Amino acid sequence: MGIVGASGYGGAELLRLLKAHPGVEVVGFSSRKYEGKPLSAAWPQLWDRRPFHSQEEVLERAEVVFLALPNGLAMELTPGLLEAGKRVIDLSGDYRLPPEVYEAWYGIPHKSPGLYPEAIYGLPELHREELKGARLVANPGCYVTATTLALAPLASAGVLRRAFVVGLSGVSGAGREGEGTFFAEVNENLKPYKVGGTHRHIPEMERNLGRLVAQGPRVRTHGPVGEMRLTFVPHLVPMTRGILVTAEAEVDGDWSQGTLDELYGDFYIGEPFVRVLREALPETKGTYASNRVDLKPLYEPRTGRVLVFAALDNLVKGMAGQAVQNLNLMLGFPEETALPKEGIWP
Template sequence: MIKASVIGGTGYAGQELIRILMRHPEVEVVTIGTRSFSGQKFSDIYGNFQGITDLVCEATDIKELAEKSDVVFLALPHGIASKTVTAEVLTKTKVIDLGADFRIKDIDVYEDWYQTEHFNHSLLNDAVYGLCELHREEIKKAQLISNPGCYTTCSILSLAPLIKNNLIDTGSIIVDAKSGVTGAGRGTVTDLMYSECNETIKAYKIGSHRHTPEIEQELRLLNGQDFNILFTPHLVPMNRGILALSYAKLTADLSLEAIKAIYREFYNDEYFVRILENRMPETRWVKGTNFCDIGLSIDPRTNHVIVVGAIDNLIKGAAGQAVQNMNICFGLAEKTGIDFIADFPI
């Protein structure tokens, strides 16, 4: 059994991670670390764990956990992981960081977008970007994995085959993404109150969301070119799910069928990426799962390709992919413990 600990287990992503790990056949959850709820039973904070576990939250640190864990998951706000993960910690345990600290390889870009200093230049290059479908070989050998963001996972998987095969004008990429409210975390702010975000939709951080440089970094790796994308997120009145529409001008003269074939080939062996044939993705069909559903369309009137991607932001966009990363780097079958079917109706 893999001994796993989670630091930051009382946020939404951390809680989801613990839920998945508790039902994972090869994992034992040893410690739930959290500052805010230290000393409380986890099932007193989250009533779904009533009768499931008697674990008590602990105010612990990563050094201590490294001694007794085979893997430590970090589900923390950015700026903390880079201060606490050290080379010494990594000699004792694998670390999978669900935060942003190790995602962006260019320190200037990170500091510019996050408006903060980066505290750990030395480990940045060792960290593997944990988008499983694109970096599986590196993940297998990684000691420190940087789990991608939710919008990024959906956007990169949507666009990768087009970029890799040079089918679009990379100067024309627009990603218009819509997210459920859990994407904003569990902090209590007025805008996230039920009566404030129920029955309404808004766009936010247009062109300035921090997942933008992360998407660009990964897409640029695919064709070696430098380009910017325009990324716009929205807040939608639902708990979970991301639907991202990626628009780009086609440079190749290809039929929809030909493009679909390229996607099917690109994701040929990928269990968690489903290229849809007869329908377009809807978040309900991926909710509660680790799938990324992708649909394709062409608009001949404007010569655009439109890629529709859908994920569950807390699973493929966070906790599920973190476990997928764990499965890969511990040599388990990749879908062990995360082979969920969406529970419908939601």
């Protein structure tokens, strides 16, 4: 295994998780900023006597490459890696959307659009069979994972009409170089951002739910996509990590709490990293440092609407843990290998 971009938060979590994986060896990790420096220069919590390698060394040695890079860079490296017979798990947004949609929302010309039809969308709960043996995986992010899993049972059942989603994110979701994340700006502060339908993850959420509308519970990445629109309002909160999503859904049909619990319980039965709560409500501390998603659907009789709450750790299930889960499926390891289900408390 090799990690390109190991000085970011996702890269650090990948190192932490993969060092405990009995079936793989991390042969190199790179960072332009820290090249040649000890790992502890960037991550004092990790112990490895090797320094950060050059990107070229990592790409040469590794059979599977994790690209934990800013948007727009993976599309430059991936074609050569696949031609060399390597496998790629991309943690950026470069292969999550059709190239024309990507260009419209990210404002970056796509340099390898011909690879999009091969990229498998890396949400195991929906694309598990497709991920087995994949060469290129587009690893989804935290908001999208939480929102998709919160609304997937309703979309798959064909009863979801529209949704209003409020997302709350810890500061690490903005990345290590995130703008506006200095302590003086985020401490004792709560603010919305990228509102009014401008957040670049909106088309990904709508596409995921549209697939479920058109295809049912076990969707194909490049299968038909139905119509779906949602409103998404993200907020930055003064905590290190964690995502909490509250989705208010307008649904067709007559519902009760019992039928709603049954729908969600059946949809996620046997899923190793999704816990549907019966009594408690999800909270970010409950999933801290785990690869688990906690969900709670709630029927509101007064309005006839469904509320769904979802919590996950943005750096694990929302990023690096999901990437390792995809790796396990790609290579035929047990899906839960090296992935914690339990959170850390307090």
